[in-house]
Amino acid sequence: MRLSRVLLVFLTLTAGWFDRTSAQESGIAVGAQAPVVTVNDLDGKPVDLGQYIGKKPVFLEFWATWCELCEELQPQVRAAQAAYGSKVEFIGVNVTVNQSPQRVRKYLETHKPGFRTLYDTEGTSIRAYKVPATSYVVIVDRAGKVAYTGSGGTQDFERVLRTVTQDQSTPAGMK
Amino acid sequence: MMRVSGLFLALTACLAAASPMTAQDRTEPVRARVQGGPDIDQRAPDFSLPWANRDGVGPIESPYQLASDRGKTVVVAFYPRDFTKGCTAQMRTFAEQYDSLFGPNVVLVAISSDSVQTHGRFAASLGLPFRLLSDPDQRVSKQYASKDSEGYNRRTVYVVGPDGRVRFRNMSFNALDPKDYSELRGAVRKAARGS
Numbered sequence: 001m002r003l004s005r006v007l008l009v010f011l012t013l014t015a016g017w018f019d020r021t022s023a024q025e026s027g028i029a030v031g032a033q034a035p036v037v038t039v040n041d042l043d044g045k046p047v048d049l050g051q052y053i054g055k056k057p058v059f060l061e062f063w064a065t066w067c068e069l070c071e072e073l074q075p076q077v078r079a080a081q082a083a084y085g086s087k088v089e090f091i092g093v094n095v096t097v098n099q100s101p102q103r104v105r106k107y108l109e110t111h112k113p114g115f116r117t118l119y120d121t122e123g124t125s126i127r128a129y130k131v132p133a134t135s136y137v138v139i140v141d142r143a144g145k146v147a148y149t150g151s152g153g154t155q156d157f158e159r160v161l162r163t164v165t166q167d168q169s170t171p172a173g174m175k
Numbered sequence: 176m177m178r179v180s181g182l183f184l185a186l187t188a189c190l191a192a193a194s195p196m197t198a199q200d201r202t203e204p205v206r207a208r209v210q211g212g213p214d215i216d217q218r219a220p221d222f223s224l225p226w227a228n229r230d231g232v233g234p235i236e237s238p239y240q241l242a243s244d245r246g247k248t249v250v251v252a253f254y255p256r257d258f259t260k261g262c263t264a265q266m267r268t269f270a271e272q273y274d275s276l277f278g279p280n281v282v283l284v285a286i287s288s289d290s291v292q293t294h295g296r297f298a299a300s301l302g303l304p305f306r307l308l309s310d311p312d313q314r315v316s317k318q319y320a321s322k323d324s325e326g327y328n329r330r331t332v333y334v335v336g337p338d339g340r341v342r343f344r345n346m347s348f349n350a351l352d353p354k355d356y357s358e359l360r361g362a363v364r365k366a367a368r369g370s
Binding site: 062064066067069095096097098120121122123126127131132133134135151 | 260261264267268271272349350351352353354355356
């Protein structure tokens with residue numbers, strides 16, 4: 001009797017938590033298996049992320065040309081790519097909402113963001129990674145597990161990149 | 176009692192371990208599950224709310240009333256909060272692709288719990304060509320099953336046909352998913368045709 005009362009109280013108190021786990025825009029959980037999806041590049045050619053995920057660390061950023069935070073984040077991404085680009089696959093997935101391939105190409109010419117650009121016209125990766133906002137970064141470790149998620153113009157992913165590449169020294173050029 | 180406490184602690188520990196805190200958790204409102212709200216073919220509940228647009232706050236004596244647009248297709252979009260990342264992306268897309276998504280004879284209104292003053296600043300910052308309605312006590316959001324448990328709205332979209340009935344609804348609209356926008360475009364066209 002007492003046990004069931006305690007459990008009832010517990011379940012009532014944690015009901016809100018379960019709602020959080022079904023959040024509409026919460027992003028993929030750290031520790032989850034990274035979804036392997038196919039996304040087109042800017043020429044419309046399919047790129048299977050399975051060629052990287054589970055084989056080497058992957059840095060994914062979901063971005064758009066109109067995203068100010070993505071632009072703010074660019075120097076940090078460029079520095080990370082310069083430091084870890086030989087060990088980590090850097091991919092920028094353009095969310096394609098309010099975008100066109102021409103607009104994205106023009107932007108890439110001037111901004112050179114430091115990643116290979118994919119163009120997700122179907123929103124496949126947006127749904128698979130539960131992308132809550134542009135500037136959303138997901139780092140996947142060599143085993144294919146999500147090791148980091150975050151968003152914003154400044155992010156703290158250096159430590160995670162160091163861990164997933166099993167390199168404890170801070171490469172030159174990183175903050 | 177020891178066994179009960181142990182069980183409680185173990186369950187709490189499991190939940191804590193399975194709950195990674197990310198930057199997103201700290202910056203974005205959290206939403207609850209969907210329940211109720213007017214379904215397809217049901218009459219859309221009427222409401223009247225104060226509004227603002229890019230030109231400023233609307234007259235207090237002239238709130239927006241859904242019933243006043245009977246005979247037109249009306250898109251009612253609930254969203255969490257002005258000036259947040261997802262909402263900025265959604266409203267900017269609605270504004271920049273207005274003709275393609277909605278067309279000239281369709282009315283779009285977007286609803287959050289922000290004040291009309293905040294709405295005015297948000298609409299002006301993005302040049303939004305449609306009204307933002309203020310629902311501070313979330314009375315309307317609740318009627319449309321778009322109120323979450325923490326004082327924000329869920330991101331949902333309803334298309335109300337010229338006859339005042341719901342013709343389409345997306346109860347988990349994703350501001351970054353191109354598929355959600357193309358489905359909305361198709362639903363608006365279908366509702367406007369009256370089919």
